[in-house]
Amino acid sequence: MNKLAVFFDTDQDFFQQRLNQVKVDRYEKTRNSLDGSVTYLSPYITHGFEALPAIVRYLKMKHSLNTKHKLYAELGWREYFQHVWGHLGNGIFEDIRPAIPGISYSSEMPLDILTANTGIATIDRSIQMLYTLGYLHNHARMWLASYCVHYRKIAWLPAAQWLYGHLLDGDLASNHLSWQWVARTFSSKPYLFNAANVAKYASVEWHCENTPIDTTYEVLENLAFSPDVMPRIPRATLLQDPVPELFTTPPTDLVEKFALIKKVDPKKLLGKTNIALIHPWNLKDQEGPFFQLGIIDLGFHQRFAWSRKRWEFVLTRMKHICRDILIADLSTTLIPLIEQNPHLNFEITQTYNPSYFELIKRLEVYENTLVHPVPRFLDDPENLCPSFSKFWQQVTSKNSYPRP
Numbered sequence: 001m002n003k004l005a006v007f008f009d010t011d012q013d014f015f016q017q018r019l020n021q022v023k024v025d026r027y028e029k030t031r032n033s034l035d036g037s038v039t040y041l042s043p044y045i046t047h048g049f050e051a052l053p054a055i056v057r058y059l060k061m062k063h064s065l066n067t068k069h070k071l072y073a074e075l076g077w078r079e080y081f082q083h084v085w086g087h088l089g090n091g092i093f094e095d096i097r098p099a100i101p102g103i104s105y106s107s108e109m110p111l112d113i114l115t116a117n118t119g120i121a122t123i124d125r126s127i128q129m130l131y132t133l134g135y136l137h138n139h140a141r142m143w144l145a146s147y148c149v150h151y152r153k154i155a156w157l158p159a160a161q162w163l164y165g166h167l168l169d170g171d172l173a174s175n176h177l178s179w180q181w182v183a184r185t186f187s188s189k190p191y192l193f194n195a196a197n198v199a200k201y202a203s204v205e206w207h208c209e210n211t212p213i214d215t216t217y218e219v220l221e222n223l224a225f226s227p228d229v230m231p232r233i234p235r236a237t238l239l240q241d242p243v244p245e246l247f248t249t250p251p252t253d254l255v256e257k258f259a260l261i262k263k264v265d266p267k268k269l270l271g272k273t274n275i276a277l278i279h280p281w282n283l284k285d286q287e288g289p290f291f292q293l294g295i296i297d298l299g300f301h302q303r304f305a306w307s308r309k310r311w312e313f314v315l316t317r318m319k320h321i322c323r324d325i326l327i328a329d330l331s332t333t334l335i336p337l338i339e340q341n342p343h344l345n346f347e348i349t350q351t352y353n354p355s356y357f358e359l360i361k362r363l364e365v366y367e368n369t370l371v372h373p374v375p376r377f378l379d380d381p382e383n384l385c386p387s388f389s390k391f392w393q394q395v396t397s398k399n400s401y402p403r404p
């Protein structure tokens with residue numbers, strides 16, 4: 001698939017087609033290249049178009065996916081990050097291990113990065129692609145993160161928040177913990193890249209020969225461990241359009257387009273029995289006779305802003321499967337709705353996303369509300385595994401087994 005042509009439709013058929021197109025063996029051989037056979041499934045996995053255990057079951061059946069496959073291990077990385085999130089909660093937003101000492105990382109994202117004008121094609125193209133598609137290949141994410149933290153000395157958290165907001169697949173655990181892994185606050189050494197590494201995995205327009213990145217790993221490591229910043233290369237701005245905005249509530253025209261509501265009209269629930277509460281990480285069309293109610297919690301979004309592209313992606317899918325979409329402070333709207341309607345059965349799936357997590361935890365006490373756990377396809381070790389290898393060892397050992 002041509003990377004620049006990749007796009008993400010919200011139809012079930014489109015998602016199913018993408019799942020059918022997965023090539024387990026080619027993935028293994030080519031996944032590190034920007035034009036390799038990656039799956040492009042991440043927006044669908046993040047937003048729960050189908051729960052990950054069901055996706056893995058399907059890939060096992062259709063493509064004989066098993067623990068020996070690289071794709072299985074990469075999906076395992078996602079489960080590992082969720083495992084860490086489940087244990088640390090808001091702790092993933094702080095350094096897990098001490099940062100490289102003696103460096104004062106900036107908390108501001110510089111304008112040349114925001115406008116894709118660093119003069120380094122690898123970075124500028126990544127940012128343009130991010131803004132255009134809401135997606136980036138894993139290698140481009142690693143280069144971008146390493147450039148920001150180690151070469152430009154930007155603190156990983158504001159940079160992670162910026163990337164998160166523009167990705168359609170933005171997942172707080174996979175994103176923030178990957179940034180920490182690059183930064184060395186969740187790994188034993190900083191992740192660095194040079195021009196030769198880019199040349200190996202990307203086509204020529206992405207290369208960065210004759211820039212300060214075109215050097216040895218020794219030079220780059222010295223830079224990463226010093227307070228120095230890589231010099232900028234002035235260049236004409238590549239980005240023609242203004243920097244896409246991040247929104248803490250859906251843009252007004254989308255509020256109208258999707259007819260978002262601030263409270264539920266009780267008349268709409270007359271004659272209903274089962275209500276499925278659908279949040280942005282569980283956008284699966286439920287089987288059974290459900291009244292599906294989309295729910296968006298303002299408390300979460302005040303902390304984590306999204307691009308227009310991401311709001312549109314989530315709301316289009318939500319509108320497609322839900323009768324109504326409620327956007328509110330859910331602790332003051334949803335809980336009274338459940339309390340005032342003891343004759344109705346509510347169902348919801350847990351997520352570690354802050355604000356939603358605490359709210360759903362509170363719902364567990366209501367007899368008329370069934371809370372499904374965060375879906376997982378691997379076991380979730382009781383104690384926090386400090387590294388992926390420890391986690392992998394435990395979840396693939398004989399005493400443990402992938403869930404059916």
Ligand SMILES: Cc1cc2nc3c(=O)[nH]c(=O)nc-3n(C[C@H](O)[C@H](O)[C@H](O)COP(=O)(O)OP(=O)(O)OC[C@H]3O[C@@H](n4cnc5c(N)ncnc54)[C@H](O)[C@@H]3O)c2cc1C
Nearest residue numbers: 038039040041042074077078138141169170171174175178
């Ligand atoms: C700085 C940085 C930020 C990232 N932010 C996110 C994010 O917000 N959301 C997100 O889903 N992934 C994130 N990743 C992980 C990875 O880059 C993406 O999951 C992957 O590029 C998505 O494209 P794909 O579906 O085509 O991946 P494929 O390579 O086809 O992988 C299939 C699936 O496996 C999982 N996966 C693959 N690689 C990883 C990985 N390294 N870590 C965790 N899960 C993985 C994803 O669910 C992915 O959809 C980040 C990585 C880095 C280095």
